Amino acid sequence: MKLYTALENVLKKEPNFVTDNNEIKKWVVISKAQNFDAELIGLLLDDPILKEKFFIPIKEALVFNQSLFIQFLEQKSYLNDSYTAYKNKVGLNIDGKFLKQRNEVALVWPFKDCVLEGGQSREEDKREEIFFNEILAQDEINQLLEPKVFTNAKRYSVKGEKPLNHFNRNAEGTITDNLIIKGNNLLALHTLKEEFAGKVKLIYIDPPYNTGNDGFKYNDSFNHSSWLTFMKNRLEIAKQLLSQHGSIFIQIDDFESAYLKILMDEVFGRENFRNQITWKRRGGSANPINRLNNVVEYIIWYSNTNNFHFHAPFTIDDENTKKYIRERFNNIDENGRKFMKSPLQSPNPRPNLTYDYKGYKTPKNGYSISIEKMKEWDEQNKLWFPEDKKQNINRKVYLDEYQGQPISSLWTDISVINPMSKERSEFENGQKPEALLKRIVKMCSNEKDIILDFHIGSGTTVATCHKLNRQYIGIEQMNYIETIAVERLTKVVLGEQDGISKSVNWQGGGEFVYLELKKYNQTFIEQIEEAKNSPSLLKIWEEMKAKSFLNYNIDIQKQDAHIEDFKALTLQEQKQQLVELLDKNQLYVNLSSINDKDFSVTPEEKKVTKDFYQIKN
Numbered sequence: 001m002k003l004y005t006a007l008e009n010v011l012k013k014e015p016n017f018v019t020d021n022n023e024i025k026k027w028v029v030i031s032k033a034q035n036f037d038a039e040l041i042g043l044l045l046d047d048p049i050l051k052e053k054f055f056i057p058i059k060e061a062l063v064f065n066q067s068l069f070i071q072f073l074e075q076k077s078y079l080n081d082s083y084t085a086y087k088n089k090v091g092l093n094i095d096g097k098f099l100k101q102r103n104e105v106a107l108v109w110p111f112k113d114c115v116l117e118g119g120q121s122r123e124e125d126k127r128e129e130i131f132f133n134e135i136l137a138q139d140e141i142n143q144l145l146e147p148k149v150f151t152n153a154k155r156y157s158v159k160g161e162k163p164l165n166h167f168n169r170n171a172e173g174t175i176t177d178n179l180i181i182k183g184n185n186l187l188a189l190h191t192l193k194e195e196f197a198g199k200v201k202l203i204y205i206d207p208p209y210n211t212g213n214d215g216f217k218y219n220d221s222f223n224h225s226s227w228l229t230f231m232k233n234r235l236e237i238a239k240q241l242l243s244q245h246g247s248i249f250i251q252i253d254d255f256e257s258a259y260l261k262i263l264m265d266e267v268f269g270r271e272n273f274r275n276q277i278t279w280k281r282r283g284g285s286a287n288p289i290n291r292l293n294n295v296v297e298y299i300i301w302y303s304n305t306n307n308f309h310f311h312a313p314f315t316i317d318d319e320n321t322k323k324y325i326r327e328r329f330n331n332i333d334e335n336g337r338k339f340m341k342s343p344l345q346s347p348n349p350r351p352n353l354t355y356d357y358k359g360y361k362t363p364k365n366g367y368s369i370s371i372e373k374m375k376e377w378d379e380q381n382k383l384w385f386p387e388d389k390k391q392n393i394n395r396k397v398y399l400d401e402y403q404g405q406p407i408s409s410l411w412t413d414i415s416v417i418n419p420m421s422k423e424r425s426e427f428e429n430g431q432k433p434e435a436l437l438k439r440i441v442k443m444c445s446n447e448k449d450i451i452l453d454f455h456i457g458s459g460t461t462v463a464t465c466h467k468l469n470r471q472y473i474g475i476e477q478m479n480y481i482e483t484i485a486v487e488r489l490t491k492v493v494l495g496e497q498d499g500i501s502k503s504v505n506w507q508g509g510g511e512f513v514y515l516e517l518k519k520y521n522q523t524f525i526e527q528i529e530e531a532k533n534s535p536s537l538l539k540i541w542e543e544m545k546a547k548s549f550l551n552y553n554i555d556i557q558k559q560d561a562h563i564e565d566f567k568a569l570t571l572q573e574q575k576q577q578l579v580e581l582l583d584k585n586q587l588y589v590n591l592s593s594i595n596d597k598d599f600s601v602t603p604e605e606k607k608v609t610k611d612f613y614q615i616k617n
Contacts, residue, residue, distance in 0.1 A: 003072075006049045014043060026073055033069050044069075107262045109225045115141050115186075116229040131229070145190040147591040148183070149601055151518040153608040156490055157511040163604070164513055167611050174199060175612070178466065178510070179473045180486060183517030185454040187588060188475045189237045191517065194613065196473070200241045201309060201449035203248040204440055204461050206432060207231065209255055228259060234454065235267045241452060242304045247274070247444040250300050251432070257298045268302040275301045279436065280412040299440070313443050315404030315413070326399050333381060333396065340402065341384050341394035358385060407439075414439070431457065434499030437464040445470055459485030463492050463499065467506045486514055515608075519587035520599055524548050528575050534567060537574050544578070547598055549586030 011017045011024050017032075019025055032040040041064055044050045054069045055062040114131040132141045153164035155177075167175045175195060181188050208227070235248075242248060248268070252260050257276075265273065277299040287293075316325070329340040358378075377383045377395060384394045414435045437460055445451060447469040453461035456474035465472035466489065476485060495501075495508025524544055531537045545556055559566075559581070566574060589599045591613065594606060601609075610616075 003049060003053060006047055007072075010043050010047050010050060014039065030070055030073055033066055033073075036064065036066065105262060106266050107228065107259060109228050111225050111229050112232065114229055115144065115233055116226060143590065144586075145187065147191045147194060147613065148187060149518040149589040149591055149594055149599075149605060150515045150609045150612060151602075151605045152514070152516045153604075154514045155511060156486070156493060156514065158493055158509060164515075164608055167513070173614070176471060178462070178471055178512035180456075180462065180481070180489065180512055180514045181473070181475045181517070182477065182481050182515070183475070183588060184477050185475045186233055186237070188517060189234060189241065189454060192473065193237065193240060196450065196452075197240050198243055199450055200452045200473075201243055201246045202441065202445045203238055203242060203246070203452045203454075204251075204437065205249075205453055205455045206251040206457060207234075207455050209253050224259075227256065228263060231260065232263060232267065235264065238452070238454070239267055239304065244305050245307060245309045246304045247308055247310075248302050248304070249277075249440050249444075251279075251297060252300065253297050254294065257300065261300060264300060264302050268304065272303045272305065272308075273301075274303055274308075275409045277301060277409050277411060279414065280410070281416045309444050309446070309449075311443055313407040313439055315407060316402060325402065329399060331384075331396075335381075338399045339384075339396040340399065342397045343392065343394060411436075411439075432460045434460055434464045434467075435503075437461050438468065438500050438504075441465060441468055441470060456481070456485050459488045460499075462512075463488055466492050466510055466512070467500060467504055472512075482514075518589040518599075518601065518605060520589045521548055521582045521584070521587040523600070524582060525579055528578050531571075531575065534571060534574060537571075537578060538563075538567075541578060544581070549583045550581050551583045554581055 008024060011029060012022070017025055017029055029040065044054055044064075045062070051062070054065050054072075056065050057063075111131050114133050116131055132144065154161050155164050168177050170176050181191075183191075208230075238248060248264075250260060250264070261273075261276070278296050279299060280296050282295050325340075326338055329338055331339050331341065333339060374383065374393075382396045382398075384396050386393070414433060417431060417433050441451060441461075441464060449470055451461065451465045451470045451472045452474075453472070454475040456462055456476045459474065462472045462474040462485065474485065489512055492506075493508060493510055493512070495506065497506070500506070524540060527540050528537065531540060544550065550556070566577065569577065589601065591609065593599050594601050594609060
């Protein structure tokens with residue numbers, strides 16, 4: 001026990017190695033040893049007994065005997081609640097702690113500690129996904145997530161489309177333009193980090209539901225793990241972009257909702273869960289065979305902190321309902337304003353409750369509305385006193401101010417878009433109605449606040465934000481971003497009257513900026529497409545080996561060893577094979593390579609990119 005006592009005395013000198021109960025955090029020490037932590041090794045070297053036991057002298061140097069040290073810590077007698085040393089070497093581990101040492105519930109799955117590149121373009125639907133491990137390939141991850149160069153920048157306004165000259169900024173130097181960005185959303189989110197970290201008030205996403213029918217078609221062997229990794233990577237960077245007063249809403253169905261809830265508990269904190277909103281999106285006319293007809297989707301809402309922005313939504317939110325109420329109530333005050341009588345404690349009416357004010361003798365009920373508050377309302381002409389003093393005093397609710405009843409977490413009043421509606425675009429993946437986004441946006445943001453959607457699809461979120469005078473950032477990597485989302489926004493700018501336009505009196509106006517992450521491997525794809533013969537393709541292959549990003553499952557030596565088989569293919573087959581070798585998620589140019597001639601960044605691209613990142617030289 002002398003050796004263990006010596007080790008315990010040394011480790012307790014470092015607070016990070018000790019629990020609140022003054023016990024050694026063996027799992028932390030083992031993790032440090034596995035990573036040859038300099039602090040730990042330094043402590044061990046300071047003690048003569050430990051130095052002799054756990055270090056091997058080689059010439060004039062001492063080498064840390066890592067395996068012996070870990071084996072010593074894992075002995076049965078030195079581990080709490082253990083049966084064997086082997087048993088304690090196997091366990092689910094998060095952030096250096098085994099699950100038995102954590103209090104919260106967390107999801108653990110294969111590849112959780114990885115970064116998933118994640119592609120959704122049609123040519124990638126059936127490819128096996130590439131994972132980067134955060135520990136074993138940190139250099140690749142750092143390169144993958146570096147800020148990118150921008151290209152094809154344009155500004156859209158009522159005057160049409162024109163090249164982007166500069167970004168508009170506020171007094172704090174933050175970009176105030178509405179942004180639509182084409183590119184891989186994980187890489188685009190990291191590109192936005194420096195400019196918008198902590199500034200986004202609201203995030204709404206309608207991600208792939210992982211049902212096998214929504215474009216998320218990764219390797220079937222790890223489909224569920226792929227989806228969870230895909231979501232975790234993006235939620236972690238989304239949290240960095242979200243302001244302290246911000247909220248995030250994620251729309252999902254029942255296939256992954258339970259897993260997403262636990263994942264969001266882990267990323268945003270269980271204490272920041274606000275609601276799981278149930279949206280009844282359609283009727284139940286179908287006749288399912290082996291389950292109940294599913295007519296709802298869920299919108300999971302988390303705030304970033306407990307100090308979040310929130311406007312409680314009410315039932316009246318359109319002119320038709322307001323018109324109906326105005327026609328129904330005929331009470332008119334001395335100024336000609338229509339009002340409805342409402343018990344003082346509305347919106348929770350109790351007709352039996354009355355008050356003692358202005359000579360009206362009524363029962364004492366102890367209700368929280370004070371006489372002082374009643375006097376204040378009276379001075380504002382917001383109280384109604386009946387001629388018969390036996391009747392209750394009521395508050396005047398002026399119809400031009402009436403909001404209706406508070407809305408619960410069950411939303412049955414917003415219908416899915418009618419197939420014949422002009423609001424519907426040629427979008428196959430479940431377009432959401434603008435009314436749904438209007439409620440969410442107004443509930444958790446003010447005008448001019450920044451709203452982010454990194455799965456914009458048909459553009460419902462950004463179109464709604466444009467009409468509600470919110471600044472927005474939309475990200476999409478599918479090619480339809482220009483033909484559907486950008487085209488839809490262009491119509492919004494010109495004053496189209498679909499969706500929520502009439503309810504908010506939309507008249508058109510405003511601008512937005514379109515940008516793309518500059519691709520690099522795309523250069524090779526274009527060269528391959530333009531090649532006229534096999535020798536040209538072989539020359540491109542040599543350049544690809546030297547400069548391009550290839551899929552990480554490609555064995556270059558094996559490709560070269562079968563070059564004669566390649567030559568025997570038709571020209572079209574050769575082109576197809578070379579294109580397949582390129583990593584479709586590594587098509588983008590890093591900011592650090594902006595001046596590298598191999599990437600051919602044009603002067604216009606440099607100007608826009610440097611303006612975005614506020615680079616002066």
